[in-house]
Amino acid sequence: MIVVMKSTSSDTDIQHVITFLEKHGLSGHLSQGVERTIIGVLGAVGATGAPGSIGGINPAIGEALEGLPNVENVVRVSKPYKLASREFHPEDTVVEVPSACVEGGVVRIGGSDIVMMAGPCTVETEKQLMTTAAAVRKEGAVILRGGAFKPSTSPYGFRGLGEEGLKLLAKARDEFGMAIITEVMTPTDVAMVCEYADILQIGTRNMQNYMLLDEVGRTRKPVVLKRGMSSTFEEWLLAAEYVLSQGNRNVILCERGIRTFEKTTRNTMDISAIPLIKRLSHLPIISDPSQGTGRRDLVGPMSLASIAAGTDGLLIEVHPNPDEALKDGAQSVTIEQFHDLMPQVHAVAAAIGRKLVTR
Amino acid sequence: MIVVMKSTSSDTDIQHVITFLEKHGLSGHLSQGVERTIIGVLGAVGATGAPGSIGGINPAIGEALEGLPNVENVVRVSKPYKLASREFHPEDTVVEVPSACVEGGVVRIGGSDIVMMAGPCTVETEKQLMTTAAAVRKEGAVILRGGAFKPSTSPYGFRGLGEEGLKLLAKARDEFGMAIITEVMTPTDVAMVCEYADILQIGTRNMQNYMLLDEVGRTRKPVVLKRGMSSTFEEWLLAAEYVLSQGNRNVILCERGIRTFEKTTRNTMDISAIPLIKRLSHLPIISDPSQGTGRRDLVGPMSLASIAAGTDGLLIEVHPNPDEALKDGAQSVTIEQFHDLMPQVHAVAAAIGRKLVTR
Amino acid sequence: MIVVMKSTSSDTDIQHVITFLEKHGLSGHLSQGVERTIIGVLGAVGATGAPGSIGGINPAIGEALEGLPNVENVVRVSKPYKLASREFHPEDTVVEVPSACVEGGVVRIGGSDIVMMAGPCTVETEKQLMTTAAAVRKEGAVILRGGAFKPSTSPYGFRGLGEEGLKLLAKARDEFGMAIITEVMTPTDVAMVCEYADILQIGTRNMQNYMLLDEVGRTRKPVVLKRGMSSTFEEWLLAAEYVLSQGNRNVILCERGIRTFEKTTRNTMDISAIPLIKRLSHLPIISDPSQGTGRRDLVGPMSLASIAAGTDGLLIEVHPNPDEALKDGAQSVTIEQFHDLMPQVHAVAAAIGRKLVTR
Amino acid sequence: MIVVMKSTSSDTDIQHVITFLEKHGLSGHLSQGVERTIIGVLGAVGATGAPGSIGGINPAIGEALEGLPNVENVVRVSKPYKLASREFHPEDTVVEVPSACVEGGVVRIGGSDIVMMAGPCTVETEKQLMTTAAAVRKEGAVILRGGAFKPSTSPYGFRGLGEEGLKLLAKARDEFGMAIITEVMTPTDVAMVCEYADILQIGTRNMQNYMLLDEVGRTRKPVVLKRGMSSTFEEWLLAAEYVLSQGNRNVILCERGIRTFEKTTRNTMDISAIPLIKRLSHLPIISDPSQGTGRRDLVGPMSLASIAAGTDGLLIEVHPNPDEALKDGAQSVTIEQFHDLMPQVHAVAAAIGRKLVTR
Missing domain, CATH: 3.30.70.1140 (Phospho-2-dehydro-3-deoxyheptonate aldolase; domain 1)
Known part of the structure; x- marks a missing residue:
């Protein structure tokens, strides 16, 4: 100092x-x-x-x-975070997630391979979830996303199916062998969500919900920590430090767009976060182009840009019939769009010397 | 639509x-x-x-x-909030807080009078709290602020004395007759904090912690809802709507500065929020110039500006020895500065036809 | 409306x-x-x-x-810009720039090929310029960038060599056959800069310098219009509309980063601007990862991300000895770094079915 | 460093x-x-x-x-500006403006008195200007504002009457004895505007138009330098330094709101700029609540807040019939509203121990 x-x-x-x-x-x-x-x-x-x-x-x-x-x-001349810092931990952290659909039964996030996570924004019905899971698995996704607890800006919005949604996710895992990522919103739900999920997601509004960070830090489940919508890199890494300092070293950061003056997109995706976090920290970083843009037509280009910039994974919202989605319909791609995107994802990954793990 | x-x-x-x-x-x-x-x-x-x-x-x-x-x-042509909206509730809401030090035993927030809330950022020791409480009461504050649970950006920062701090606050109330405002950070703490506090404070990082909003909404305690540091008025009023829609109509909004590009101040206080919220909503609004600026030397001018703009109250951090404060020392005024400020506060209030309730 | x-x-x-x-x-x-x-x-x-x-x-x-x-x-239900709008002009605009080093003597910006523009931030000496020009031409750049008039935040900073710098740029063009892009800062300089430059650059601080926009609009020179550092897409396209409405249809937009709360980078590059501008407008869009990040180590990843997202060109600062650069040293890549980047640029371009025009 | x-x-x-x-x-x-x-x-x-x-x-x-x-x-440990810095120039700068309507014929900006500048956003017709000037002079304004050259975000918007507007302003000065403040947008207009105006205004979009700053710096006319809509205090004071370093010491800063995420107001007025600039610099600072909010109904409260926070002057848009204003109608107050505001302005000024100079 x-x-x-x-x-x-x-x-x-x-x-x-x-x-x-x-x-x-x-x-x-x-x-x-x-x-x-x-x-x-x-x-x-x-x-x-x-x-x-x-x-x-x-x-x-x-x-x-x-x-x-x-x-x-x-x-200040020292960084306020230590456990999250590349300076004090030069080697990349690789987070392992059990996933029956890949060889060896484990997906590695943060290593040489890129991981595709896809699924509906929100779990709505069994049919919707199973249809989507089957489709994204077929295209090469190895982790299934789906919200059971949903933060809604309005108290009158849909807030998710709760534990019923978690059960549907578990059923999809049994059927398709994909690992499950889903959001947890409050400390008292952590134990329950851990029973069903393979990865806990902390949403952008909860990046500084410190008691929630403490609680997921006390588990050993992989945690995807989304960037706060107006947070700096330092605040984000300090939030990761909360989890790490409780003993849970399985933290994955997720760039999901920041708030800017632009209103044509829901958020402005900060692609530079990907290479920069790699320099500041040893933790893996993935990208969420669905939340990151809020527009279906930008998911493709921003997925490719993320890969070119070095992302370790993509988290993409897919819906069998986005027109009827109860939540975030505008940013979910169709199964057909997802199908068309995958070959481009493979091509850009190959261009930078990486590949997607698909089985 | x-x-x-x-x-x-x-x-x-x-x-x-x-x-x-x-x-x-x-x-x-x-x-x-x-x-x-x-x-x-x-x-x-x-x-x-x-x-x-x-x-x-x-x-x-x-x-x-x-x-x-x-x-x-x-x-959208309708506002997404209803219960918080002035359109559907034209009369000002006045929130009543029991406070032994005033005539009638009740402080009214949102009426014609302005209310001074002051005290240390964080409860540190009994001596620190009692000294500060005595001093601010003497100057005319009728509500005592003090943090027992503190959000800290770093996991290594001071996080407050917890229930021990609440007990000290209750002791100060017994001694000086001031009502107590203190922060609650997570749903499971709400019941305990309610035992000690007269007003629950929701901090800026928790403005969209929906389960916490639900929980304080299920109580009938007055709630001071601070503005999220990058939130819009609409998001803020929707957060208020969460509390209101659970049946708790005692919501007080608090402008505490927003994040901007300027780094000379910790936050940029949005004084225009005061008259604008009065137009959009019937809820009372108070100002926090300590958090709002992060600088002791700006607390005075921004207190006066808030009053000139129509605030219903001030929330000011005072410390008997700010150089030794464990938290937020730079933004706490000294007892002497607080003493010097009060006559100006009275003068500006009088200039716009209002007065401070002091007993 | x-x-x-x-x-x-x-x-x-x-x-x-x-x-x-x-x-x-x-x-x-x-x-x-x-x-x-x-x-x-x-x-x-x-x-x-x-x-x-x-x-x-x-x-x-x-x-x-x-x-x-x-x-x-x-x-408003109509967009306020017309000439810049894709709705009223569905076909892509392709801007042609005379460039002796390519086949046919014309570089096309906004067509199927991607264009590399590179060179020093600021023209400092003949040796520096010629060394850099030779190096970037050898690597495949077809347009040479270099500032003769430099906006400096401080009145005590270096403001460029002026017309002397333009003469050096013209000399480099004669020697290497590359087209020249350079900034013009005030209406009275437009005629002079036009004598030397093939492309006029309008910097971020001048995006809303309307009399300058009018003046370059009265020429027929290609204009690279950088995004204002806090401007919205609509303001940017309205600035383009100023130039277009004067009759100059040769407008190229350039994403160069926006101001955000993050201070680790000079600016936050908005990669989503690339696909989004393509939807809103028919004008070509290029990327400036040097200004866009302010960090040499991010120029590579952000160049690749720009290409993956569909950029029509890159504008990269290269310096033979960036440690000695009088301006913006921290964001200029070395000749060696530029050399290492080019194969990756070609690979990502190929992955999305495009190629760089290099001769 | x-x-x-x-x-x-x-x-x-x-x-x-x-x-x-x-x-x-x-x-x-x-x-x-x-x-x-x-x-x-x-x-x-x-x-x-x-x-x-x-x-x-x-x-x-x-x-x-x-x-x-x-x-x-x-x-950096030194501030990059020197001439604008309070550290190197501890005494307040007081800028003198010739104004026939006050005793002694000179208005002092930055001294103990507060100055009211008012008038139409844009000079439209002689009748509109004369009516407004007569009204605001009667209420106590000593400086008349009015735009002859108007920056318009759209090329199709109204850009002002030009020199014709300046002539009308001069006529109003002759009739009412008020000094004239009006905007200059480009270096080549400076000499002409100087012939008519008593104070040159540099608009928010031109805060970093360095050649314009140089040019007004070469005159000795008082210059009101508006804050750039996303600029930091340091950038603003460096812009002032441009003018000062050319020898013109008559610089007055003007807070006119910054861009934030909030869209209910056109800008977010940063009232804390007033006391903070007073600490960083010796230059006078005035407030523009019309541009600063973009809403007629907020001009009153933000005028009072500015005074409570220590502003040296107010710059208010007044229109005899704002519904018919060609530009910025929504933010101009009526003559009646201005009339109602003045007693409050006097009262708050008196509450903090200052007064308005009105004659």
Whole structure:
């Protein structure tokens, strides 16, 4: 941490900072520049004694420093996340998911192969789910997505079938051998969802629902953590750190678009998140072009762009009859569109030296 | 709802829309313009039969319509919230909070008077809380704020004293007669927090934590609902609608700053939210200039601006020694600053014909 | 245009709108819904008599309507741009640029082939320019980029060599046969820049510099119009409409990243702009991954993602020794990196059935 | 400037930075922390020899440093603006504008008094202008606003009366003794606009039109510099620095709202800009609640909020018949509304110990 003093700061102001640091078990290293003084903050990791002081200097120290007289600003030089950081864990994390439909019975996310996850936005009926599952499995998807608990902006919107939806998903797994990914929205549902799901999904609105992150962190299930719709990379990786710090190392990040001024699309997909997260973190990252754009006609191009940029997987909404979908109809592709997209996905993957795992 | 067709749409496309509407119990009213056709969607409220169809046409219908061939876009003409809407409830809602320190024992939020809520960001120690409570009560605050459960961006940050903090708050209430406002972060804590608190606070990160909204909606405690840091007014009012639709009509909105490109302040306080929410909704709205700016030196001017713009209350972080605050030190004002601010607050309130309730 | 009345509007309010429309040569078509009335605005194109009334109903009419009593909002159903719109011009526009290094002497932008434009951010010295030009031509670039007039956020930053830089660019064209693209910043420079350049570039800060748009619109030079850093697609296409409406149909759009909350990258590249602009407009669109990310290490992945998403060209900053670049060093790739990237670019282009024009 | 190295950086990487700094006439001061090394950059102001090196270390140096191997990031510790900075110019700047209607013939902006500027958005007809000018002067406005050159998002919108409009403004000045503020959009118009106007206005879209800033900087006319609609405070003050560095010290900043996700208002007015700019800079700051909200019904509350927060002036759009305004009708208040607002403006000003200069 570096404390930058105002050019008008006095010796008393500087001493104030030094004293503050010492009170918290840290020390200050002065650098006098032409215009101003900067103070490097030194201290053994965890020296502060404050709650949660592992992971570098307590962030609360920085906030308090900002409030001291004639402090211009405080610059952190260490990243606030450790377990999620590539610096402290240089090798790629590969998350293993049991999936009967592939050789060896395990899908690996974050390795050399790309994984296709597809299925309806929301589980509506057995017929809808089974039809979609059969179709996407046939095309090469190895993980089935489907929402049983749905966040709805309006209290009057459809909120999912709940456990009944989970049971249908389990039935589809039995029939098609695909692993199941589904969303969990609140801590008390985690145990139940774990009974049915192979991957827990944390939605964009819950990226900073810390008690939910703690709870999924206490399981050992793979967790897909979607990016908050206006979050920075640092906040996203700190959310991952919540899960990791509880002992669950099976975290997969998912770029699903951010909110921007543009209203032609529901969200603006940040494809640069894919290569950048790969540099900042060792965790796998997948892409959700359905939520990421909110438009069926953009799912194809954004799937291909994601693969070209290095994504480890795609999460695509497919519906047998999107016109009748109860939720997110506009962003689900048809089975036919999905069928047409797959050869292009294979071709772009091959162009960058990767392949899709399909069996 | 209005469906705008592309200028290249055919009769078949238009018929497709009409058929879709009829399948969902609605009907379409065609208007042929020079360049394009628009279709007004008509139907009895709740006609769709879909889950959650009260509150106008099911929003899922609109999303599905957007996906139909040669539909340019779909325009909603009704607001998706009803219970929160000024249109359907023209009179101001006044929320009553029991508070022993005022005449009659009840503070009214949303009426002609302005209410000052103040106290530490986080409850740290009994001494810190009691000192602050005594000081802010003396200056005229009638509600005491203090966090026992704290959302922290980092898993290594301080997360509050929990129930121990709630007990200290209750002790302060006994001593100073102020009502207590404190945050609740997860559904399973609601019952416990209700035992101690007079007002439940929902934080910015939980504005769309729907199960938490449901749960506080099932109580009858006043709820301060902070604006999500990137949310629109509509999303905010829909979050209020969650609480209202569960039967709890005691909802108070709180402007606490939104995320913008500016990094000199932690958030950008949207003062225009105050008069605008008053037009869109009948619910009271208060202002949090501490979170709203993240800077102690801006709390004063933004408090005054909030009052000039019509706020119903202020929520201000005060700390007896902000340099030593474990959390959010940079944005807490000192007791002395709070003391200096109060006469200005009274003066600006008087200038617009209102007054602070102080006893 | 559709006028949506408040549910509380009276017959007088509705009549007020009708009268207003008639005063402006338009008429209103009433639709009475359960909750509110909507008024469709009908009128011959150009009927208003107001300046600039071609292109549909004068936008000022809509703004004035919004201010009438008990008008809830005004919804435009026609796009405000016509010449730039795919609806009114379904065929792709192909912009031709004279370039001696390719067969036939003409590069086509917006057709089946993808075009590589590369070169230094800023022209610094003859040696730097010639070295870079030789290198990028050898790798297959057919258009040379290089800034002679540079927008600098600080008045103390380097603002380019001016006409001296243009002369160096012309010299490079003579030597390597590549067409030249360079920025023009103010109307009075347009004539001079036209003497040297084959393509005029309008930078992001000038996307709404209307007098500059008018001026380049009066030439017939191809114009690369960069997206404003916070502009919507509609504003961008309206800026293109300025150029087109002056008679210059040779407009090429360029996605160069938008401003978001993320500070790890200089900008967030909006790859979805590529397929979406293709749907909204017939104009070619190219990508600038150097400005779009501000990071050398992301130029490669974002180039490939752009191609996978359907871009018509890439605009890449290359510097023989980026450590010494006077401007934008952090985002320029080295000649070696550019060399390594090209085979991947060819491979991804082939995967989606396109190829780069290189000679 | 501080260079933060990655924790994985080697001695060679650090030496690379040191060598780079020395090549540019600077030196590096190493600080070895537990996890990483940071390098303080030292150097005489202007030591770099690069163009524009006054004003601290050339920003291009920082950009180039960011691109060196294993550099984590580069932190500036000096503000990039000097002439606009409060640190280097602690006393408030007061800009004087000749105005016959006040005692002494000069209005002072940035002193203890608050200044009201009002008038139509756009000059449309002599009658409209004279009626409005008479009305606002009667209410106490001392400066008349009115656009002769209007930026229009669409090429088909109304772009103003041009010099004819300027002549009408001059006529109004002769009649009512008010100073005139009007927008200038391009460098070649500056001389002509200076002939008529007392204050030049630079609009939001031109905040980074550097050649225009240079040109108004070469005059000595007061300049109102509106904030760019997505600009940071630093960018805004750097734009002011352009004008100041050409020798024109009469710069007045104007907060006019920023773009946010909210679409209910045209812009989101950032009231916190007022007290914050006062801390960062010595320049006066005024508020434009008309552009800042885009809604007539918010002009009143946001005017009062601006005053409570410390604004030096208000810029308000008034129209004798806003329903018929050719431009921005929805945001212009009526003469009657303006009349009703003034007593409140006086009251809030008095509450914070200031007053409006009205004669």
